[in-house]
Amino acid sequence: MLHRILSIEIARVTEAAAIAAARYRGRGDEYRADQVAVDAMRSALNRIEMQGTVVIGEGERDQAPMLFIGEKVGTGEGHKIDIALDPLEGTTLTAKQMPDALSVIAMAEGGSLLHAPDCYMEKIAIGGGFPDGLVDLDLPPQVNIQRLAEAKGVAPSAITACILDRPRHADLIAAVREAGAAIRLITDGDIAGVIHTADPEETGIDLYIGIGGAPEGVLAAAALRCIGGQMQGRLVLRKPEERERAARMGIVDPDQKLTVELMAGGDVMFAATGVTDGSMLPGVRFGRDWITTHTVVMRSATGTVRWIKNRRRAQ
DSSP, X not given: OOOTTHHHHHHHHHHHHHHHHHTTTTSSOHHHHHHHHHHHHXXXXXXXXXXXXXXXXXXXXXXXXXXXXXXEESOSOSOXXXXXXXXXXXXXXXXXXXXXXXXXXXXXXXXXXXXXXXXXXXEEEEOSSSOTTSSOTTSOXXXXXXXXXXXXXXXXXXXXXXXXXXXXXXXXXXXXXXXXXEEEEESSOHHHHHHHTTOHHHHOOOEEEEEEEHHHHHHHHHHHHHHOOEEEEEEEOOSHHHHHHHHHTTOSOTTOXXXXXXXXXXXXXXXXXXXXXXXXXXXXXXXXXXXXXXXXXXXXXXXXXXXXXXXXXXX
């Protein structure tokens, strides 16, 4: 079990990264916004008493100067912790000052998080309270929408699917519209897109479907472990070198259909802090004397969700 004090420490980590990145909102510099978020998150992590290992990070060691997969963080004392992170989910959103950029992290007991390579992942997700397997990656979108509509007791026209706006999704978008459902296209930020399915009455999103990043898939699964919901994922490994990298990371069956529990098992904590204003969280506010952040912290073992509005003195 994770120590309860981590629920406070994890919020400090995402808050530090969000504040650093928010200083570069609207400045058109994606690289710099991401780098300062990475630096701030790494510094905050290294102040926590734990033996942390980054299993989902900024890339592999030869591609990322900070927070690479396999990097050790923390003081080196305390529990062994798996860490999945995205210091700035939505670098383009931040550079253009568009909605829904977040700083995101998940922590779990050592060996509990999927060591996913930096590749694509097929994903489908819905909220909680439905029979297991109601939607499935191997079913056509029209069937998944019909099943979900029937379970909700509504017509398919009342279902809204969230999909990343990418050319690769042209056929998927056509199929969803053929089924009669509405679509909310997003430019980036599919972690928030998946999380939104857990509260469709508030967000208006009933289903997330499409291909996005595998690291983001694991982070989204960690959140759903805490708040409830179904998700399936499957790695998209098109090249031999991608399969070899997955094998080196311990992926035995690269074609396996992954559930929430397979991606994020054990006791899981998840935190996200808003960088820009969004439908999930307000962004960082810089005042003359104060900096205000908004963070959500979740834990699977207790099923708790905490919304934290924090003010700190501006320096």
